[in-house]
Amino acid sequence: MVRKGKTEMKRIEKATRRQVTFSKRRSGLLKKAFELSVLCDAELALIVFSSNQKLYQFSSSSSITKTIQRYGKTCKEPGGSCATKVVENVQHSKEETDVLAKKIEVLEASKRKLLGEDLESCSSxxxxxxxxxxNQALSKIRERKNQVFKEKMEQLKEVERILNEENAQMMNKVKTFEELDQSDDHQKVETQLFIGPPQPRNSVVFQG
Structure with missing residues (x-):
């Protein structure tokens, strides 16, 4: 079922619907916390109280108390509060994002120029x-093309060799069968059967 529009961010008035939404969102939040701790090897502590004051918690370490103590210790470190650290982290992330965005922009411009676009501003x-x-790209492409063609030719030669061997084996079998047939023909004895009285011998008549 496709969700229609965006969910309006305000308190759900109907208690039943509010409880159902809480259960679904809580499960999703706990799942995401678990995935983040496993995939990124991060230490997480999640504490949730429902509207009826029921506690739900998740900790990636052996004890959620240890994570909370670590949090308190970090906030008390010299050089700033937790809020300051959050601001510093956000600022650092923004700077990294800006650097990556500039790199992407440069790469996109270079790509367009390699494709023959936006050449008006290019110098000599x-x-x-x-x-x-x-030219370097073409050289590499030709080198790779020749390598692929060479590998393909070697594959075709191997297939040809296998087919020739199979053909030779078939010819030998056919030749063997023909020789056996000729041998059987020589071994056959031709006989004739005659029925009737014996033929008279030729006689010589003497006249006196």
């Missing part, structure tokens, strides 16, 4: 550099 040195990059 940039054209020379692009030509060198394209």
């Amino acid at each position: 040195d940039e054209f020379i550099k692009l030509e060198e990059q394209i």
Whole structure:
């Protein structure tokens, strides 16, 4: 079933619906916390109180108390409070995001130029550099193409060799069968059967 629109972020008035939503969202939150702790080897402590004051908790360590103590110790470290650390982490993440965004922008611009687009702003040195990059890419492509063709030819030669061997074996079998047939023909004895009185011998008549 497709969800229609975005869920409005306000308190659900109907108690039954609110409890169902809480159960679903709580299960999803606990699942995500577990996945984060396993995939990223992170130490997590999650504490949830329902509207009827029922406690739900999750800890990636052996004790949730140890994680809370670590949290308190970190906040008391010299150099700033937990809020300051959160701001610093957010700022650091933003700086990393900006750096990655600039790298992606440079790569996209380089890709467009390699495809022959947005060349109006290129200088002569940039054209020379692009030509060198394209020639290097073509050289690698040709080298890979020749390697693929060579491997394909070797495969075809191997198939040809196997087929020739099978053909030779079949020819030998046919030749053997023909020789056996000729041998049987020589061993046959031709006989004739005659029924009737014996033929008279030729006689010589003497006249006196």
